Amino acid sequence: MITVRGLSFEYPGKRALDDVTFTLGRGSITALVGPNGAGKTTLMRCLCGLERPLAGEVVVDGIDVIEEPRASHEKLGYLSDFFGLYAELTVAQCLRYAAAANHVPGDAGPRVAATAARLQLADRLDQAAGTLSRGLRQRLAIGQAIIHAPRVLVLDEPASGLDPEARHALAALFRELQADGMTLLVSSHILAELEEYATDMLILRDGRLVEFRQLGPAHAGQRQLVLRVAGDPAAALALLRARSGIDGIEAQSREIAFTLEGGDEAQAALLAALVTANVGLVAFTEAAPDLQASYLRSMRGADLVS
Ligand code: ATP
Numbered sequence: 001m002i003t004v005r006g007l008s009f010e011y012p013g014k015r016a017l018d019d020v021t022f023t024l025g026r027g028s029i030t031a032l033v034g035p036n037g038a039g040k041t042t043l044m045r046c047l048c049g050l051e052r053p054l055a056g057e058v059v060v061d062g063i064d065v066i067e068e069p070r071a072s073h074e075k076l077g078y079l080s081d082f083f084g085l086y087a088e089l090t091v092a093q094c095l096r097y098a099a100a101a102n103h104v105p106g107d108a109g110p111r112v113a114a115t116a117a118r119l120q121l122a123d124r125l126d127q128a129a130g131t132l133s134r135g136l137r138q139r140l141a142i143g144q145a146i147i148h149a150p151r152v153l154v155l156d157e158p159a160s161g162l163d164p165e166a167r168h169a170l171a172a173l174f175r176e177l178q179a180d181g182m183t184l185l186v187s188s189h190i191l192a193e194l195e196e197y198a199t200d201m202l203i204l205r206d207g208r209l210v211e212f213r214q215l216g217p218a219h220a221g222q223r224q225l226v227l228r229v230a231g232d233p234a235a236a237l238a239l240l241r242a243r244s245g246i247d248g249i250e251a252q253s254r255e256i257a258f259t260l261e262g263g264d265e266a267q268a269a270l271l272a273a274l275v276t277a278n279v280g281l282v283a284f285t286e287a288a289p290d291l292q293a294s295y296l297r298s299m300r301g302a303d304l305v306s
Helices: 040-047 069-073 091-101 109-118 134-146 164-179 234-242 264-276 291-305
Strands: 002-011 014-024 029-033 055-060 076-079 152-156 183-187 200-205 208-214 222-229 246-252 255-261 281-286
Touching: 002 040, 014 040, 014 200, 014 208, 029 040, 029 164, 029 291, 040 055, 040 152, 040 183, 076 134, 091 109, 091 134, 109 134, 134 152, 134 164, 164 183, 200 291, 208 291, 222 234, 222 264, 234 246, 234 255, 234 264, 255 264, 264 281
Parallel strands: 029 183, 029 200, 076 152, 152 183
Antiparallel strands: 002 014, 002 055, 200 208, 222 255, 222 281, 246 255
16 A cells, blocks of 8 residues: 655755665554654655655555655645644634545535544534644544545654543544554554554664564464463463464463464363363463564664664
């Protein structure tokens, strides 16, 4: 859905992106992470045709963004890290304006109502944008970015300033948009929050791609599990090591993480074996991706090679 090849960008005297190459699959939600000044905003602006790179290629849904920026804008929704809203316009007017600017054909009314409902702004349609709280302004700006149902949504720090409930609602919205077939690229410094929805992680540092990988199991048919035992983990460890289809065993105190080959039947059989062997099992769950740990490992790896 998004292909970036050999992308380099320079501000006067500063190389902000250096030969960046990756491809984002349709329906993926990619977390774009990296330290301050890594080039995340610059990359997003290049993807959206808002900056002209020094070299390289960006193709979004078959359209060359650098050659045809206007055509690509119909495919793209973008939320800038420092967005502006027309303070005097009401929420409904802001959404209508965004619909017109993005060439939404016909009567924009139903689209405005549906977008406002999706962002939980339906009861604010007549309120002036300038009088909204920070969180509500953020939601309105996201509404403006998705009003034309873009194929690709690029969001620079979308959750900054949102309360925990609103962040959770935002994660649910991203999953909903993904289910609609949208491809999302989301930058954030709060990795725990990206864990809720990201399918892939792209790490930038000093303008270079440090790592790009899929989160979760290495391949379909494999799942990551974690179990906890009440006492000595030796019996559980011995059982896991002796069983086929189990890999990557990592034990930390009374918690053991591993990958299991196979689906529900394999998982059920393993659980039954653990219970029968009376290893003192207290928890047996599918592991959530630990983005924070993974990010720090990658950054340490980058330190070792640079
Ligand atoms: P942050 O996490 O702090 O938002 P970022 O990863 O988004 O950072 P960018 O804003 O893309 O990073 O900046 C990449 C590099 O380019 C930084 O070193 C920054 O100082 C530099 N830079 C950004 N904008 C300009 C500009 N307009 N002129 C000159 N240098 C710039």
